[in-house]
Amino acid sequence: MKPAAAEPNPHGDACIVLVCNGPGELATWVRPLAQRLHRELPLRPLTPGAPMALQLVLVPCPNATGIEHQVADRMGLFERISPAKRFWSLLLRPQRLGRWPRRGVVVFLGGDQFWTVLLSARLGYRHITYAEWVARWPRWNDRIAAMGPAAADRLARRWQPRCQVVGDLMADLSEAARSERPLPQGEWVALMPGSKRAKLQVGVPFLLEAADRLAAQRPGIRFLLPVAPTTSVQELLAYGSAANPIAQHYGSGEPVLEGSDLVTPAGSRIRLVEEQPAHGVLSQCQLALTTVGANTAELGALGVPMIVLVPTQHLHVMQAWDGGIGILARLPFLRWLLGAALTAWRMRNHGFLAWPNISAGRQVVPERVGAITPQEIAAEAADWLAHPQRLEGMREDLRSLRGQPGAVAALAGMVRELLPPPSADSA
Structure with a gap:
């Protein structure tokens, strides 16, 4: 079958980076969101030649198995996967992994939330955290996607406008x-x-x-x-x-x-x-x-x-x-x-x-x-x-x-809102 041609992308050359730590989060949070983003946007690698890519960064975690990158690679959803053992190298010299677009969005989906704070700051990307129980660094989050009111209500009043309750990402599994x-x-x-x-x-x-x-x-x-x-x-x-x-x-x-x-x-x-x-x-x-x-x-x-x-x-x-x-x-x-x-x-x-x-x-x-x-x-x-x-x-x-299905679609919508505006120049 001939690969689908890339559709015009109003966001120009940009990148969506999903951040995760372990096999459970890969299966229940990362995979559904990645599949949804591919359905809604022309993204490499599923849309060859598209000006925007979907990438995965794995972060250090004592509970990880060490082969999460192999599991993610078999999904076939990411143009580039950075293993957890290369995370510190990525922070110090991102270009070792290849070219990074000047603009993008980092999405926290498991691990220590501080790693995504560091990564988004290093790459100069916008940052969204999926908060299951608590958003630990709201000052440095552009947006916060809360699983439920419990996580949202723990935020100080001044950070509330950044937060949206999307629901449980795993509620979509049964569908x-x-x-x-x-x-x-x-x-x-x-x-x-x-x-x-x-x-x-x-x-x-x-x-x-x-x-x-x-x-x-x-x-x-x-x-x-x-x-x-x-x-x-x-x-x-x-x-x-x-x-x-x-x-x-x-x-x-x-x-x-x-x-x-x-x-x-x-x-x-x-x-x-x-x-x-x-x-x-x-x-x-x-x-x-x-x-x-x-x-x-x-x-x-x-x-x-x-x-x-x-x-x-x-x-x-x-x-x-x-x-x-x-x-x-x-x-x-x-x-x-x-x-x-x-x-x-x-x-x-x-x-x-x-x-x-x-x-x-x-x-x-x-x-x-x-x-x-x-x-x-x-x-x-x-x-x-x-x-x-x-x-x-x-x-x-x-x-x-x-809870009700729809959290994956809601989070994907928040990611799209953080992407560069159509008028932005390409990197």
Whole structure:
């Protein structure tokens, strides 16, 4: 097919730079906005020869995997991607990465908001921050796109005119997921062990045994496991084998690959979903068993009931987890009391771990923290599945938190407003 010709661009030679830090934000915030901008504007690389480009800058983050740039490259939406390891070099000498147009817009979509303040100042571009909970540097934001009134109301009065409430970017995920092809009939449960090595070491063998035990209680149940873009099928097999020393603590045994299914020795078949994002198939599941992280926000946006799992019995691995859990696991005098420390912290601070619960300020989805076992989780999952009206109640709670679609379109509109005016000269 012949590439589409570039349409006349009233903004001249300019650049839109999206800034992000991790795989969760790439999938749920960056990709939808990038796709929307490409639909509304002639942008390179999807419109060859267009005078304006869409670029991505990844920023340093202790919770990143280090291969986010590879994940972003597979999206095919960006003319240029700057890996996180080159961020400081980018700030010092931007021209090392090639020519930068004189005018542009930097959009914060994850990480430390201060990095986008520095980047926009260095490039001389205008700056917009998507504020999920708080806009930390409103003085240096040209515009602030707030997820909701909570973020907007925290701004001082003099910065309020810069702010617009756009809504939750992930509210649009369910709309896109509806166009996906349906799964075969059956009772589907999603297994989501995580996307990083430290979580996969525990999550894969734990969930394989949980699947075996759940299948024994509910014959005919079907499982799927979305393969995170930062891992592979072969790595999942390795995490479930004797190559992973944690696997010896679980009774599922070493899985094998049959076609696109992971099959346990007990005969449980787990469909591996490699296409990204997997929102279409996930939205059709009755229940998900998941670790903490951005996946709980994705499932919540899709309205998928879930049980969130934080097994604390493998402390040497949990030291590499992200967030407060990893910090607690690294404290030398509390390692053996991690479960108690987490429980005390949560009771004192109402410290929920799953994003739907954090957003609601109350428990919407169950969080199971401590020395939990696959047997306990399988029994709880079977109980939820045996009471579909309870599952539907959780689904409705998640839908009420999600808000109305349209945030991506609203944010794209704000980005367009910050682009150079039609009368501006080209760089």
